[in-house]
Amino acid sequence: MIKYRYTLRAFVIIGLILSSITVFARGVYQTDQDFLAETFNQAVPKSKVVWVKGELAATITEILGHKYSGLRIRYWQNEQRSVWILEEIGKEKPITFGIVIVGNKIEKIKVLAFRESRGGEIRHPAFTQQFEQAALDKLKLDRHIDGVSGATLSVRAMTDVAILALYLDEFTDENIKD
Amino acid sequence: MNRKMRSLHRSLGAIVAIFVLMLASTGILLNHTSDLNLDKRYLTWGWIMAHYGIGTVEPDVVYLLDSHTISQFGSQIFIDATPATQSHVPVLGGIVIDDLMVLATQDALLLFTPEGEFIEQMGESVGVPSSIQNIGLFHGDPVVQTRNGQWRSDFMLDQWEQLSMDGVGWSEPQAMPASLEEELGHYFRGKGISVERVILDVHNGHILGKYGIWFADLLGAFLVLISMTGLWLWARRRG
Numbered sequence: 001m002i003k004y005r006y007t008l009r010a011f012v013i014i015g016l017i018l019s020s021i022t023v024f025a026r027g028v029y030q031t032d033q034d035f036l037a038e039t040f041n042q043a044v045p046k047s048k049v050v051w052v053k054g055e056l057a058a059t060i061t062e063i064l065g066h067k068y069s070g071l072r073i074r075y076w077q078n079e080q081r082s083v084w085i086l087e088e089i090g091k092e093k094p095i096t097f098g099i100v101i102v103g104n105k106i107e108k109i110k111v112l113a114f115r116e117s118r119g120g121e122i123r124h125p126a127f128t129q130q131f132e133q134a135a136l137d138k139l140k141l142d143r144h145i146d147g148v149s150g151a152t153l154s155v156r157a158m159t160d161v162a163i164l165a166l167y168l169d170e171f172t173d174e175n176i177k178d
Numbered sequence: 179m180n181r182k183m184r185s186l187h188r189s190l191g192a193i194v195a196i197f198v199l200m201l202a203s204t205g206i207l208l209n210h211t212s213d214l215n216l217d218k219r220y221l222t223w224g225w226i227m228a229h230y231g232i233g234t235v236e237p238d239v240v241y242l243l244d245s246h247t248i249s250q251f252g253s254q255i256f257i258d259a260t261p262a263t264q265s266h267v268p269v270l271g272g273i274v275i276d277d278l279m280v281l282a283t284q285d286a287l288l289l290f291t292p293e294g295e296f297i298e299q300m301g302e303s304v305g306v307p308s309s310i311q312n313i314g315l316f317h318g319d320p321v322v323q324t325r326n327g328q329w330r331s332d333f334m335l336d337q338w339e340q341l342s343m344d345g346v347g348w349s350e351p352q353a354m355p356a357s358l359e360e361e362l363g364h365y366f367r368g369k370g371i372s373v374e375r376v377i378l379d380v381h382n383g384h385i386l387g388k389y390g391i392w393f394a395d396l397l398g399a400f401l402v403l404i405s406m407t408g409l410w411l412w413a414r415r416r417g
Contacts, residue, residue, distance in 0.1 A: 031302065031303075032302065033302050033303045044303075046336075047303070069296060070296050070298045070299075071295060071296065073298070074304060094264070
């Protein structure tokens, strides 16, 4: 009887630890402004906007698999890099990503805020480093991204957002040159 | 004894007959669901919607901006009866400047076109003050009240200066217009409850909720009893 009581207690404690890990996966890991300040070494340039319309809107819909929820996307750019702060729904709630692009390649991708109850593993550097130096190849990444068990939708959201940022970076580059 | 049994049998027969008729008629209707399109006809009567737990529409907050009604249900923001965007935090107010509708939350401004299309969310990273408590207009300029004082901007909303202002027209929550409440009711309730579902629930007693099971048990007991009294009377007559 005592043995069973200890086993029950052990299960309750393990359950509490596991549920707290899930709860701790949610939250704001870094604010947008802190991410920008860190990326631009405190000298954050004035933001610019790209309007989501016409052919650009159609391509964004193709990348995300749904219409972008907004008419304009804001970004920050200096001579070296551009930074995009984008949101995409994993399963039910939006995940906020910060993406830094240098020379049409991803320098860094980071989960800034995660609101889902599952799939928070995508925030770990061990996962995000797969995206480093990834470039665009016909509206796909030029490499395979290994998934995370139990985080399929969050991985898909991060991959889509990475493609979107690379595409927007190319789009704005071309339009500035034009 | 014989007379008492006959009287009991007749009384039970009258009670059971009502429910047998109900079971038979609902059973026949369910057998012809497709022919009668019962699965495609819907009931939206208030009491039946309430009975199925689909009650009245209760927004968290409502603001009236020009000819539009802004309402928030959980994280969903509606402009009139159309879902416009989501916000994980409550909307604290709204204003109209030039060709923009601007809603304020504690950490961001949500921008919409005059037609109600979502443009973008502007937060601290683009210069919007944090810890917003309300939004208003001062001589046509947008003003936000924050924990750290009042801030004024222009239609671009990306440059804010801290000022102390008297006579700001602050945004205030309003009541939901009745006509829109009905429209939003359609959005949340869908078409209503199908006639098939209601007939099925009457047939199996689920319409009475947890009491339906006890009611079906009682009806079963009556049927057993009426069978036994009938057999008893039949046996006595033969005997």
